[in-house]
Amino acid sequence: MTRTFQVVVIGGGQAGLAAGYHLRRQGIDFTILGADPAPGGAWQHMWDSLHLFSPADYSSLPGRLMPTQPGETYPDAGHVVDYLTDYEKRYDLPVQHGVQVEAVRRDGGRLLVEADSGSWRARAVISATGTWSRPFVPAVPGRGLFTGRQLHTVNYRSPRDFAGQHVVVVGGGNSGAQIAADLALHGDATVTWATRRPPRFLPDDIDGRILFDVATARRRALDAGRADTGGVASLGDIVAVPPVRAARDAGLLRAQPMFSRLTATGVQWADGSRAETDAIIWCTGLRPALAHLAPLNLRGPRGHIPTDGTRALGEPRLHLLGYGDWTGPASATLIGVGRPARDAAAQIAQLLSS
Incomplete structure (x- = not known):
């Protein structure tokens, strides 16, 4: 059976939830397909001692401040999972957990989203699958010989x-x-x-608050045609x-x-x-998890899909959210994903009304 929505969001983590929040505010009919069987996105898979770079009040999704964690200046990953779980319930976001999306294809005037549990047709798609599911390991000589x-x-x-x-x-x-x-x-x-x-x-007094401001300032400078400030990379x-x-x-x-x-x-x-x-x-990094978009033939340099903001240049019905600065300043962070999610929802609303 193929279900139909105005928008399908692929990814049930922080970027998908931020997208859902703004789509709801636009009055758009949507569903969110999350690969994990439970809420929390990639945060539920982090190592035990991991803490955020930023205090709770600077690590929030749109509409809902993250509560502080007792005894912790920087919340741990478990606290983030609790926050995302509460966020999903508070805004009654229609997340279908445990759905593995396999492909997105053009289907006439709509996009067809194919998954292991069925298919969905939509006038627009937001891909928010992140990077955690695609770890990168360099091709070091002898890697296959090591017995440890x-x-x-x-x-x-x-x-x-x-x-x-x-x-x-x-x-x-x-x-x-x-x-x-x-x-x-x-x-x-x-x-x-x-x-x-x-x-x-980085200097010891720099945390996620400053990094977000620096990343945002860099994007504004580039958008205005000014010299590249170097952003976060210039600091360390x-x-x-x-x-x-x-x-x-x-x-x-x-x-x-x-x-x-x-x-x-x-x-x-x-x-x-x-x-x-x-x-x-x-600990050699992650790559954008974009294999499900391969049928659209949109890949550009370095495996990225060329975008104008979050909108794919080669497919205006597709938005990419939360993969890094190329889809919005600091958009791979909790606090940074809200603004590009808002912009994507607004552009999709305009598309739907045209």
């Missing part, structure tokens, strides 16, 4: 899983620094932190959250150059030196 454990950021949960082991953490971004710090501070593991370039820590790569600061200041967070290859039992650097290794955690 390999996992990605998305699979890491707790330092308890690596007690007594030597762990190599790869990646000079936030996840690499935080997981290396988590292992060094709270586990019984020996940690080597490998990065392609020396890590760049790693937010010095309390555990990262503690590990850094204790001398436990010292990066080593990236190794050149893997061996059967560990890693090897360009100078021939080696380290026996039990596990490698690849």
Whole structure:
């Protein structure tokens, strides 16, 4: 059976919920298809010690402030899941959980959304699937030879899983620094932190509030034709959250150059030196989860779909939300996704009325 709505939102996480909030305010008939069986989006899969970069009152979706978490300046991932669950219920958002969308196709004057549990026809689609389901691991020589454990950021949960082991953490971004710090501070593991370039820590007083303002200022400058300010990247790569600061200041967070290859039992650097290794955690980033849009043939450079704001240039009935700055300033953050979600809903309302 094929169901029909004015709009189908693909993705039940923070971006999908923000889209639903603004679609409801526009009086649009819509449904939200979420792949996870429960509310909370990617936050329900984060590692145990993860906390936000920003206080609760600066980490909110449109219409509803995130409540503070007792005893915590920066809420943990579980608190975010509770907030998103409450948000979905408070606004009675029509999320269908456990629906895996497989393809979006053109179907005459509508778009056809095909999933494992059926299909939906819509006059417009918002894709808000994020990046968590598409981890990236670089093609390092010898990766297939290594007999130890390999996992990605998305699979890491707790330092308890690596007690007594030597762990190599790869990646000079936030996840690499935080997981290396988590292992060094709270586990019984020996940690080597490998990065392609020396890590760049942001000043200790910078958190998500400032980062959002910087990202927004950069987008406004670009939109106005002014010089690129460099945005967040101009400040550094790693937010010095309390555990990262503690590990850094204790001398436990010292990066080593990236190794050149893997061996059967560990890693090897360009100078021939080696380290026996039990596990490698690849904190090497994520890519936009856009495979369901392949039938539309919209892919551009770097795997991105060219957009004007959130609207796909090659398919005006499609909006992309929450994948990063290319779909709105800071749109992959809780506080940042509200504005592009509002703009997408307004443009879709205009499309529907034409």
